[in-house]
Amino acid sequence: MSTLKSHSKDSKLPALTPGKLRLYSMRFCPFAQRTRLVLAHKKIEFETVNVDLKSKPDWFLDRNPLGLVPVLEQDDKVLYESVITCDYLDDVYPDNKLNPSDPYQQARDRILFELYGKVVTNYYGTLRSQGKDKEVLENLWKSMEPFEKAIKERGTYFGGDKPTMIDYFIWPWFERMGVVSVMMPGVDLMPAEKFPNLTAWVEVMKSLPAVKETMFDTPTHVSFYKSYAAGKPNYDLGL
Known part of the structure; x- marks a missing residue:
């Protein structure tokens, strides 16, 4: 039921x-x-x-x-x-x-995942400030930089050629990034020029069943x- x-x-x-x-x-x-x-x-x-x-x-x-x-x-x-x-x-x-079968790779993924808490915190901070606090927005961008770097190095997904657990762990907040742009015109949480690789990753993720x-x-x-x-x-x- x-x-x-x-x-x-x-x-x-x-x-x-x-x-x-x-x-x-x-x-x-x-x-x-x-x-x-x-x-x-x-x-x-x-x-x-x-x-x-x-x-x-x-x-x-x-x-x-x-x-x-x-x-x-x-x-x-x-x-x-x-x-x-x-x-x-x-x-x-x-x-x-x-989860990766290689213990080392799984540990590396968890290190990256631990950094994601800052992205979540700064995302909600931007919502609360209605995009008016430039420092909060810049903190969000800074917290996203390790993920932009990682996806560039790893490939299509954070798991390389296929999604892994970390892709699904972080996806829900990327799905919600557009909320701010609609509610606060002129505020872009993930400018494509700053985050070209994450932008491409988002589009690929949208195609997953x-x-x-x-x-x-x-x-x-x-x-x-x-x-x-x-x-x-x-x-x-x-x-």
Whole structure:
């Protein structure tokens, strides 16, 4: 049983099916999108239960006291946090492997991934400042430079000729880069002249089946962000 509309505080827990993998998610959450990307890439059968993160059901908090998505549940197993759930799926479902088999390369990928926290922080800083804080924007560009350099050296994807885990880990925020340009005309978070290789990577990523299956277009992201900024996030936008 998959549900699209979000479950709020007074809702009942949808019945669990023995052996069935379930993802607790929120349609517009970039962290949950990481897990959805891995599920789609690996063609894993699962069901989705979306959660109202402003009015969380007690049964959801029983599964993750932090109250965050994504959460995976299967029989007596419950896991949360996006990176943990993605690594777990890659280990348990070995087809279409995403983490490098070479321990050194996997470690190098994680070093690069650790730098991505600055990109996320500066992205949201730019949103909060409505693009008016030049220092925040310059900090964003500076934090993106290691990724521009890495993709130039590695090839089409961060995994070379095919996507690897880090491609999916960082994609959700690149999908949302266009939100700022629409809401704040004249502000470009990723100028092509500064980031030609990342710009090319974004276009290639858009063609991947897993990305097509999980992404929303920029106008939809803009509509959701406006509802979120107004304090009334529309988790069921478009349904």
